[in-house]
Amino acid sequence: MSIEYIETENAPAAFGPFVQGVRFENLVITSGALPLHPSNGEFIGGDIKEQTRQTLDNLSAVLEAAGSSLKKVLLITVYMTDMDRFSEMNEVYASYFPGRCPARAAVGISALAKNAQIEMQAIAAR
Template sequence: MPREAITTEKAPQAIGPYEQAIKCNGLLFTSGQIALDPATGTLIDGDISAQTRQVLDNLKAVLEAGGSSLKHVIKATVYLTDLNNFAKMNEVYAEYLGEVKPARSTVGVATLPRGAGVEIDLVATTL
């Protein structure tokens, strides 16, 4: 099965030895995204709602670069540094992924890169 690396300038560049996404066998696997501004590579200012919005905008750009979209997401994993932020994250998440809800796991973690409060990765089908 051939694998294809997916990259786009519309999302933050990888901050480690990984691709923004990998396309393989009709599926697109995104790397986790935190709330980095694609233009500056710095973490945005704002609460968990603003961070979640930036993360999902970044993921939307990666999905589109790989020939998919938020409507084709089948699995999501959300990492939160404070599970008290679950409801606020969930409100924004539902705006982006609420039509046909994918399977999802939410995990509380001690820390995330760059001091982020949320990280999300997705698996989607390709168009």
């Protein structure tokens, strides 16, 4: 039983002392995914819908690099700086999880790294 560290060029590189994700046995645990451009790590800006799409695309890339996918997500934690935008985020979120969605928590917080409006972290099966 060993921990494998996940790194992919299809998602933004970690910009601090953390990794994109880890794989342990049949679990994949991601670090928080932000709405950053995968190739240069720059913040994409835009409204909450655009930021949600990019965040989920980045999360998906890490999961796929670990041998998993959004279809195998067990739990997602969503962090938002403006819970008044929850329904807009939820509209985009639902399009990434057709059918049955994973368990989820949504947390309103005052600030996120890179001034993002949203961040997501996942636990998935492999």
